[in-house]
Amino acid sequence: MNWLLIFLAFSSWAAGEDGSQLEISHLARSLQPGEAVLLKAHSPVPLSSMQVEAFGKAFVFYPTEDGRVWEGLVGIDLETTPDDYSLSLTGFTIGGVPVEATYSLRVLDKEFPTRRLTVEEKFVNPPQQELERIRRESKRTREIFAAFNPEKIWHSSFQSPVPGAPTSGFGKRSILNGQPRSPHTGTDFDADEGTPVKSPNTGQVVLVSPLYYSGNTVILDHGQGLYSYFGHLSRFAVAEGDRVSPGEVIGYVGATGRVTGPHLHWTVRLNGTRIDPLSLIAILADQDGE
Ligand SMILES: [Zn+2]
Structure with missing residues (x-):
């Protein structure tokens, strides 16, 4: 005592x-x-x-x-x-x-730059008949990110899902067709249409679905509140319920949903917090080198 x-x-x-x-x-x-x-x-x-x-x-x-x-x-x-x-x-x-x-x-404070994009008008002011779908999809992804799986599925370090360099940074304030929209909560990677997208770590596939804004989307549960979300895929290579290993192909780069061209969008959520996937790669890579 x-x-x-x-x-x-x-x-x-x-x-x-x-x-x-x-x-x-x-x-x-x-x-x-x-x-x-x-x-x-x-x-x-x-x-x-x-x-x-x-x-x-x-x-x-x-x-x-x-x-x-x-x-x-x-x-x-x-x-x-x-x-x-x-x-x-x-x-x-x-x-x-x-x-x-x-x-x-x-x-400490961080100044996020602003990006101005021009996309199809239906992705800035969606038509009335799509609002119900958008609400349903946003509720589904919110519920996935809010679920806490106590199993630690991920291990070691995280790898970049495509070979290309990240292009559009995390956190940028977005102005779409001249109208302010929510900040960019992922990191974009430049890649040609059809480039294989590899799982950054071990994960349980919890969503495989075409979504209004992020197009063909895969969500991986890495366990203990950590999730990866990949958007704008051209095709899927996994199904809900699959368990994927690091480096396993989960889909292919595309230009589905709200995009200006083919690229990969990767979002990471940790217990609901919106963090830059590149920060996850960096801190766990440093640790491996110890
Ligand atoms: Zn993006």
Whole structure:
């Protein structure tokens, strides 16, 4: 019971030299809206579970070594207000004793550029008869992203789904046919029509469907609240319920839905937070090199 008090008393970066305290660190490209952050906690005693409460959401941790080293992905949503945020970590020892800590992150401002696109008018002001379909599709994708699958399906690092360079960045404010629309919540990759789109990691296929705005769309559940969404495909190569391996072809690049030409759109959601897929690739690649 003695060391419970020690755990409750420690704070961020307060790594005990004597090993009696939890040691917390983070890895990120930057602490800005739209970035994924990898948190790491070293515990002097083995734990059976750990989670973190950050930005009003709970993100789960997974053990990496013998229950003493835990990691967890946290998303700083695209529209997070720059400020100092306190994260609360809670773990439990094998015996069920709670271990708690706080860690602070300072989220800095980010200026997202504006993009002006010209698309077919029906994608800016959809006709009346399509509104019901659009509402239904948006409800379905919201429900998928809100579902929490406790299984950690993904592992190791994330790979780019196509060889081409990313072209249109995440978070850009969009002005379509002169009218402001919601920010770009994914990253676009330049690729020719028909280029195979490869799964960036292991995933469970939870949606394969033509959607009004994103055209032929595939959603992968990577587990623990992490999802990938691929849009504008010409063709599908998977079916709902399939489990795909990293590098497995899920479909082919196309120009379906609201587009100006063939490209791949990749959106990532982490417990509902909208984060740049490239930040996920970057932080997990760095870690592999350790
Ligand atoms: Zn896009």
